[in-house]
Amino acid sequence: MSYKKQYRCTICEKTFPSTTELYTCPECGEKGILDIEYDYTKISEVFTKDYLNSNLDYSIWRYMPLLPVEVEFTKDTLKVGWTPLYQSKNLREKYDVKQLLIKDEGMNPTQSLKDRASLIACVKAIETNNKTISCSSTGNAASSLAGNAAKLGLKTVIFVPERAPIGKLTQLSIFGSTLIKIKGDYKAAYNLSKAAIDYYGFYNRNAAINPNLIEGKKTVALEIAEQTDFKVTDWVVVSVGDGCTIGGVYKGFYDLLQLKMIEKIPKILGVQSEGCSPFYDAFHELHELYETEENTIADSIAVGIPRNPVKGLDAVKKTNGTFVKVSDELILQSLLELGMSEGVFAEPAAAASFAGFVKARANDIIKKTETVTIIITGNGLKDPKNAAKVIEEPILLSSNLNELKEYLNKKRGLN
Secondary structure (H helix, E strand, O other): OOOOEEEEEEEOOOOOOOOHHHHHOOOOEEEEEEEEOOHHHHHHHHHHHHHHOOOOOOHHHHHHOOOOOOOHOOOOOOOOOOEEEOOOOOOHHHHHEEEEEEHHHHOOOOEEHHHHHHHHHHHHHOOOOOOOEEEEEOOOHHHHHHHHHHHHEEEEEEEEEEEOOOOHHHHHHOOEEEEEEEOOOOHHHHHHHHHHHHHHOEEOOOOOOOHHHHHHHHHHHHHHHHOOOOOOOOOEEEEEOHHHHHHHHHHHHHHHHOOOOOOOOEEEEEEEOOOOOOHHHHHOOOOOOOOOOOOOOOOHHOOOOOOOOOEEEEEEEEHOOOOEOOHHHHHHHHHOOOOOHHHHEHHHHHHHHHHHHHHHHHOOOOOOEEEEEEEEEEHEEEEHHHHHOOOOOOOOOOHHHHHHHHHHOOOOOOO
């Protein structure tokens, strides 16, 4: 059973019964993003550490009491969640922090954290008898929706801006989605997707509009807590686009705090690109979010008009965290360093979170005595074109051992 209690509008604070499926506040319109509230008293009766210890389902469905779906509709899905949480030794020592953990979301079925939200969207579509799901996306939400929907026999209509990377577009096509590539930026793709959803009645997977989807994203925080034996780190670092993922990270830790399963919510560090930083600007300049350019190689966080500003900002404000912004150059350097030092291949938007950690550490925002978890939101194969900017083309040799020895001696002193 679902333990949803009610919806609450993030703008006017009014509540609405959970018995009706709502996207946004009936009174505030599209800006009235809703939050799902749960009956924590009833959840605490079933959702305990003993419950988790005896649960052999290592996917997001192990957290069913904290999700807004009915269990009968969760069969035969892709296995989403329970991605590895690595202890870093090399980078921890280099950047001199007490502990450094890396959560690799690139190990999800379509190689990004967005699988967590997309799977919830697919299940909700089945619950509501809808056979077609639609969204706009810079790439990852689109490919994750297409893959998860294909497994469940659902159709997808997806709108992407023309800059969407080839890796993500290829996934979409392989998964059989109806792909609409839009002349223009993410805003143009979003506006057409909204018009199409309204006209055709497609199930809406746009995460900022659909309050169910942040509930899927929050499972990354539930996993981090469980994988650290509920002794969460001082900081959690995540890159920020629309505000939904960082809002989900906060919501997961908030749920566990209400259930008294953790003692604190980590400080959250939100990371944006210098070429697209509406959250950073609003937070540090103390004003509302204004539209900005989308001028960055980190396409997954290139969102000039975030659709979830309240949850995105609150995640940082309520945890005494902060926002930093990083250059594309540092993002590319971080992409390479993650690969060479930890064996984790991140796309640019995912490497941005590590770049944000590097900058925060350099500015002493994160102290050497503190512990840190970095969320890597997507795999580097999503965007091989940008990854190629930081690697050398392989040399072509003949099959002669002496030629090989000469090359290796010059290259790295190997013999």
